[in-house]
Amino acid sequence: MTSDVVLIHPPYWDPYGPPASTAALTGHLRANGVRATQIDLNALFFADRYGDMTEAALTDFQEPDAYAAKVPHEHKVVLGGQGHQDDLLGHHGIDGDVLDMPRHRQAIATWDLGRLNVLDAIIHYGYFVNQDADIARALVDPTVLDGPAWRPLRDLFLARVVRLIEAENPVVVGFSILGEQQLAATIACTYWLREAGYEKLIVWGGSDIRRSHELAGRAESWWRTLPDFLCLGEGESAILALARRGREAREAGCADWRTAVRLARDPRSPEFIGGLIAQPLNRTLLPAKRYEQVATLAQYDYDGFDVHDGYLMPWPIVPYQGSRGCHWGICTFCDHEEGYRLHYRPKTSVQVVDHMEHLRKEFGITHLQFVDEAIEPNWMSDLNDEIETRGLSGVYRWSNYSKIAREVDYQALTRSYRNGCRLILFGVESFQQRALNTVRKGIRRNDIFTTLRDTHRSGIRSWIWLISGLPSQSPEDVRADIADLRSLSGVVDAVSVGRYRISANSDLYREAAKFGIVGSDLDHPMDLTFQIDGEIIRPEELSEVFYTEYYPTAIDMSLTHNRYLLFADAIKRENGITPVKSERQRTVAAGLQRTGAAVQVSTQAGLGNI
Numbered sequence: 001m002t003s004d005v006v007l008i009h010p011p012y013w014d015p016y017g018p019p020a021s022t023a024a025l026t027g028h029l030r031a032n033g034v035r036a037t038q039i040d041l042n043a044l045f046f047a048d049r050y051g052d053m054t055e056a057a058l059t060d061f062q063e064p065d066a067y068a069a070k071v072p073h074e075h076k077v078v079l080g081g082q083g084h085q086d087d088l089l090g091h092h093g094i095d096g097d098v099l100d101m102p103r104h105r106q107a108i109a110t111w112d113l114g115r116l117n118v119l120d121a122i123i124h125y126g127y128f129v130n131q132d133a134d135i136a137r138a139l140v141d142p143t144v145l146d147g148p149a150w151r152p153l154r155d156l157f158l159a160r161v162v163r164l165i166e167a168e169n170p171v172v173v174g175f176s177i178l179g180e181q182q183l184a185a186t187i188a189c190t191y192w193l194r195e196a197g198y199e200k201l202i203v204w205g206g207s208d209i210r211r212s213h214e215l216a217g218r219a220e221s222w223w224r225t226l227p228d229f230l231c232l233g234e235g236e237s238a239i240l241a242l243a244r245r246g247r248e249a250r251e252a253g254c255a256d257w258r259t260a261v262r263l264a265r266d267p268r269s270p271e272f273i274g275g276l277i278a279q280p281l282n283r284t285l286l287p288a289k290r291y292e293q294v295a296t297l298a299q300y301d302y303d304g305f306d307v308h309d310g311y312l313m314p315w316p317i318v319p320y321q322g323s324r325g326c327h328w329g330i331c332t333f334c335d336h337e338e339g340y341r342l343h344y345r346p347k348t349s350v351q352v353v354d355h356m357e358h359l360r361k362e363f364g365i366t367h368l369q370f371v372d373e374a375i376e377p378n379w380m381s382d383l384n385d386e387i388e389t390r391g392l393s394g395v396y397r398w399s400n401y402s403k404i405a406r407e408v409d410y411q412a413l414t415r416s417y418r419n420g421c422r423l424i425l426f427g428v429e430s431f432q433q434r435a436l437n438t439v440r441k442g443i444r445r446n447d448i449f450t451t452l453r454d455t456h457r458s459g460i461r462s463w464i465w466l467i468s469g470l471p472s473q474s475p476e477d478v479r480a481d482i483a484d485l486r487s488l489s490g491v492v493d494a495v496s497v498g499r500y501r502i503s504a505n506s507d508l509y510r511e512a513a514k515f516g517i518v519g520s521d522l523d524h525p526m527d528l529t530f531q532i533d534g535e536i537i538r539p540e541e542l543s544e545v546f547y548t549e550y551y552p553t554a555i556d557m558s559l560t561h562n563r564y565l566l567f568a569d570a571i572k573r574e575n576g577i578t579p580v581k582s583e584r585q586r587t588v589a590a591g592l593q594r595t596g597a598a599v600q601v602s603t604q605a606g607l608g609n610i
Contacts, residue, residue: 003168004243005029007038008161008175010185011153012128012135015046016312016564020319020371021176021206023300028236031298034243037168038304041161041189042182043311046127047101048156053126054099060130061088061122072129077555078121092118101312108568109314110580113560120562123312128181138184140220145188157189162196171246173198174239175227177206183215190226200257201246203239203276205231210337216281228258230277233289233340234324236297238275245273294324294345299358307363313564315571317367318359322352322383327376328403330440332515333429333470335503336373346379349386356396367571369563370400374427377407380416387419399423399567404443404451413458422570424455425463425563430470430477431484438472438515440507449484452491461493461570463563468550469500469542471508471515471530478545482553494566495554499546501525 007022022038029036060066067076067084085091089099094115098107099122108116134149144150165173173193175186190202204212204227213232216224231238242261249260263278264271274290300320307316325344326336334341347355359365380400387393397420402408404426413421430436433445455462466485468478485495502509502517502525512520518536519529527539560566 003035003037003170004247005034005036005172005174005239006165006168006170007036008173008189009038009040009042010175010177010182010189011042011045012181012185013042013178014564015043015123015127016562017317017319017369018043018302018305018307018311019176019178020300020321021178022174023302023305023318024297024321025174025176025235025239026303027298027301029240029243030301032240034240034247036243037164037170038301039161039164040305040310041157041185043306044160045153045156047310049127049152050101050104050123051099052152053130054122055126056130057122057126058088058099060125062086071125074561075121075125075129078117078561080118088118094118105309105312105314108312108565109572110577112580113565113569116565117560117562120560120565135181135184138187139215140222142191142222145191150188153185153188154192157192158196161189162193162198165193165198166196170200171250172201172203172239172243174203174205174231177204177208177212179208180211182206182208183212186212187223187226191223194226200250201229201242201261202227203229203231203242205235205239213277213281224281225279227281228261228279230281231275232277233275233337234292235275236292237290238273241273242276289339291339291343291345292324294347295351297347299355302359302363302365307365313367313568315367316363316365317369317564317567318365319369319371320352320355320359321372322347322370322375322379323372326373327379328374328442330442330507331427331429332439332507332511333467333500333503334507335505337505341373344376346376349379349382352383353386353390353392357390357392360395366396367567368396368398369567370398372401374403375400377405377412381412384415384419393419396420397422397567397571399425399563401425401427403427404441404448406447406450408451408454410454410457413454413460417458417460421460422574423461423463423563423567426452426455426465428464429467430473431481432473432477434472435470435477438470439467445484449488452488456491461566462491463494463496463566464492466495466497466554467500468497468546469526469528469539471517471528472532473542474532474535474537475541475545478542478550482550485553485557489557492557494558494560494563497546497550497554499526499543500528502528 007025009019009022013019018040026036026038060070061079062085064084079088089096092115098104104119107119131149134144137144175190177183177186186204209230209232213230215221245261254260262271263273263276266272302318323344323346326341327344329341329344399422402424428448429439429441431445431448436443436445452462466481502520504522508515508517509520516530516532517528518531521527529536529538531537
């Protein structure tokens with residue numbers, strides 16, 4: 001039986017585990033009678049290119065001129081910060097045979113973080129960085145899609161995806177764009193799909209679609225006519241309605257698919273579909289968005305994904321959302337649009353554990369990442385209640401994001417650890433009370449230290465995010481943050497610190513004068529000038545402190561730059577697996593040199609947070 005919808009997760013995205021976006025949508029469509037098929041083109045392409053990309057990365061890492069000119073600073077840090085090495089793998093005690101995807105997966109299950117960080121730098125550079133310029137040119141020049149840089153993806157797409165679409169004959173093909181680096185691949189695949197003769201409906205959606213819509217309005221965006229629709233915001237109801245309308249058109253013998261589904265602007269009309277933008281995409285009038293009722297959302301469906309062997313993690317770990325929106329929702333730097341972040345909708349603990357049990361029984365999945373904006377403490381208490389009531393303590397392992405809060409105390413943390421929590425990623429932003437007040441975190445600085453130390457005592461790994469250059473932060477404030485961060489050495493396991501980038505969606509941008517901002521440029525979002533008590537603080541002052549003092553401190557304190565590897569390390573140690581170190585690594589660990597690590601400075605999503 002053919003499909004109504006085919007959903008595609010395109011490159012370039014994290015290859016450690018499957019995405020949630022298409023799995024959530026596939027489950028919802030199927031639960032509502034729509035035949036859906038999904039394909040993780042990112043996983044297929046990564047596996048297909050693994051050997052070539054690692055070889056290309058090693059060539060640049062081991063050739064002195066290429067290493068100096070092409071390799072980003074972050075990668076050099078991960079590689080040990082010791083300069084160019086003629087034999088990079090040998091220097092780190094790594095056998096070259098490990099650069100094979102099955103062996104790489106086995107290494108993640110048994111090796112120490114130092115060497116795994118090196119492997120991760122190799123694949124991140126090879127997959128994301130090495131062809132950045134060629135990939136980016138596709139946004140302004142369609143001719144590059146016929147060139148050598150794009151040929152491997154084109155050949156794979158035609159052989160695997162276009163053939164699937166021809167067999168399934170869907171009325172809708174959807175692309176999920178979760179990060180800006182996926183836009184170029186989505187453009188390319190849509191272009192090739194149209195060239196191959198697919199005339200039915202194409203829709204782009206995903207969490208980064210707002211940025212795609214902004215770019216569609218630019219004169220150089222030749223690709224704006226490729227999709228029929230963009231789906232802004234949450235997509236379950238919109239794609240379900242579009243699929244049903246497309247199915248009706250097919251049954252009626254539609255001959256002109258470009259006019260098959262017309263959208264009304266009036267929400268009272270039966271032709272209205274909330275959240276969908278039809279051609280022309282550069283219109284300024286946007287449709288009302290749909291915010292889903294989370295109780296109606298179906299379980300995630302990973303059918304079609306090779307969750308056990310198709311990704312780098314040696315066991316499947318999948319993202320899952322227990323809520324939509326944010327339970328706090330008022331941080332001034334947040335770039336989520338207000339309708340989403342202020343519209344918090346948690347699923348019940350019964351619904352969530354039902355979904356977890358579905359993943360375990362249908363797909364053998366017991367490792368999850370809760371990717372909610374931040375877990376609300378009372379919600380986590382309810383989840384623990386439900387897990388314990390069903391006798392499932394210790395069956396699952398998970399990570400989650402959290403806001404610092406007094407309710408996240410030692411008792412709550414030890415309970416979560418007992419039930420399966422192994423990593424919490426905290427949005428700290430700053431340790432200074434003035435900055436915390438500016439960004440409306442709603443906490444006292446002492447709460448940060450208490451929560452992080454309690455997390456460490458409970459056995460849960462911690463990852464903290466910090467921001468440098470927020471309005472109200474002077475260079476002295478940033479140095480105070482550095483001192484406070486150093487006081488947590490041995491308490492936190494990983495640190496991501498980045499310079500603040502102002503966003504048009506943020507309260508800081510909308511209320512610039514209120515926060516003392518006197519100069520900003522959205523095209524150069526780190527170039528922020530503001531005043532503190534009449535004193536002008538310029539971006540170059542804060543930049544110098546960041547790169548010379550803050551960034552190196554965060555690097556020194558981080559065990560790894562990749563959340564998957566930190567999570568895996570916690571699992572290995574609780575299972576009594578002592579990560580294997582090479583003789584080279586033992587020597588380094590015993591001396592004065594540190595093993596490689598990195599922090600989030602690059603704008604690339606990529607692998608973890610390099």
